[in-house]
Amino acid sequence: MSALWRRSDLVRATGGSAHGAWQDVSGVVIDSRAAGPGDLFVALHGPNHDAHAFVGQALAAGAAAALVDRADDHPSLAGLPVDAALLRVADTLKGLERIGVAARARSRARIAAVTGSVGKTSTKEALRHVLAARAATHASAASHNNHWGVPLSLARLPAAARYGVFELGMNHAGEIAALVATVRPHVALITTIAPAHLAFLGSIEAIADAKAEIFDGLEPGGVAVLPADSPQFERLRARAAAAGATIVTFGRSATADCRLLHAVSDLSGSDLSVRLHGRMIDLRIGTPGEHGIANALAVLATVEALGADPVQAGRSLAEVAPAAGRGARVPIRLAGGEALLIDDSYNANPVSMAAGLSVLGRASGRKIAVLGDMLELGPEADRMHAGLLEPIDRQDVDLVFTVGRHMQALHDALDAGRRGGHTASSDKMVPLLREMLRPGDTILVKGSLGSRMKVVVEALTDGEAAGVRPQAN
Incomplete structure (x- = not known):
């Protein structure tokens, strides 16, 4: 396994002191179980656990240090x-941050940073896939987009x-500014702006x-990729222009690049026909x-801004x-x-x-929505939940099951037949669904992570739902 970091480089990056007999490391982890x-196991101080308690376990599992x-x-x-093989520093999170800064300083990669209210992780993963088909590509794992996930x-x-493709998240002002200062992207993408984190x-x-803080960390000559159809487009464009970015837009708008x-x-x-700076691209x-x-x-525009081939990227998107x-x-x-389950349980706004x-x-057959609370919406939360009645009507959803305090507002707004x-x-929703579902149904399960809609998904996909009995019309 090739070395990711030499011992001497880690000592230099962190300003720490090395102890024990160890040389190079091939990976960096913060979970002793991994x-x-x-x-290199980084012992962070978490809100619930101090990972120093698991150093011995990590070293016993073979960690280099x-x-x-x-x-x-x-x-x-x-x-x-x-x-024991240790690298001692004053503060382990600061030490991890300094390793991240050193990694960015030595890298010659073209770097993209992705943020947005919706679609960050999916777009990041699509970029990872299409760029990896061209050359060696590194991207954030999972949704590692916060104060420890980005430096990791x-x-x-x-x-x-x-x-390199890095996802940046936030729920307070100032958080992205701190993250993007270490990522220093050549291309900064905002997928969309939506009412998330209103609270x-x-x-x-x-x-x-x-x-828009993401533009403040752009490298000189950097590119801002913006959603042309967003009501907040002009606000984003002005902020990107103020940062000196070249602006590239995407969307249905006639003015989109x-x-x-x-x-x-x-x-x-979907089968798409796209024009990118005058170039026609047909893709699935x-x-x-x-x-x-x-x-x-957004992926096609970002790939082009990174200097890669968007036509090749379009071919690869069919595999995502x-x-x-x-x-x-x-x-x-x-x-x-x-039945068919659509598992969209990770987050919602x-x-x-x-x-x-x-x-x-x-979908064909009965269309069933199982919806959990959308969180962090502030004082207008109940109104926004009840407002889902409009897209439910538009999509002709047959049955709607709701979970949580705020979803009560939607439940009350539904007609009795739905x-x-x-x-x-x-x-508590699981047994109710088991009584109601039948073959041929398509079921959407969606909600904010804190509403724990994954519980419903797991109950219906691990074999426990096999005994659901069909219902008459």
Whole structure:
């Protein structure tokens, strides 16, 4: 396994002191359960656990060394052998950040940073896929987009990578500014602006301003990729221009640089015709719905801005399917046949809810929505939940099951024929669904992560739903 970091480079980057017999490391981890031969285990102080308690476990699993607090009297390190492989620093999170900064400083990769209210992770993963088909590409794992996830992702950036893709998230102003200062992208993409985190930011304009912090960290000559169809476009454009960025736009707008000309969609994806700076690109994408189309346009524009081939990227997009929790389609067994589950349980806001319902609207058979609370929406939360009635009507959804305090407002707004049922928590929804589902149904499960709609998905996909009995019309 090739070295990611030499011992001497880590000492120089962190300003720490090395102890024990270790040389190079091939990976960086913060979870002792994931530690393996060659890894540097970073012992972070979390809200619930101090990872110093797991240093011995990580070293026993083969980790090359552990990044730990400098204090010799740290109680969790007292039982380690005197020759334990350690890199001691004043603060382990700061040490991780400094490793990330060093990784970015040595890298010659073309770097893209992605943020937005909807579609960050899906777009980041699509960029990873299409760029990796061309050259060595590194990208953030999972949704590692916060104060520890971004430096961890940077610390894992191989020196030989040709492309890097990093996801930046926030729920308060100022957070993206701090993250992008270390990523220093050549291309900054905003997927869309939606009413997420209103409880913390107060207005859609404030959300746009917080997302636009991504332009402040652009490298000289950098490119800002913007959603031309967004009501916040002019606000974003002005902020990008003030940062000295070259502006590239995507969308359905006649003025978009990457413009959708035609789309034919079904439940498994869309066939698109796109014009990108005068170049025609026909492609198939494996992600259904309007949000899938918008993300694909953003990917093509970003790929071109990075200096890669958007036509090749378009061919690769057909291979990108929605991930678990983000629109994955999963057949589920029922008594007498199968139904189709659309697992969109990872997160939700009013815009992504409407997008998920638009995918459900393409289904044949009964269309069933199982919707959990959208969180962090502030004092207008109940109104926004009740407002989902409009896309539900537009997509002709047959039954709607709701979960959570705010979803009560939607349940109350539904006509009696559409009310599948309401429960306070996702676990209480499972038996109700088992009674109601039947073969041929298509079921959308969606909600904010905190509403725990994954509980419903797991119950219906692990075999427990096999005993659901069919219902009469």
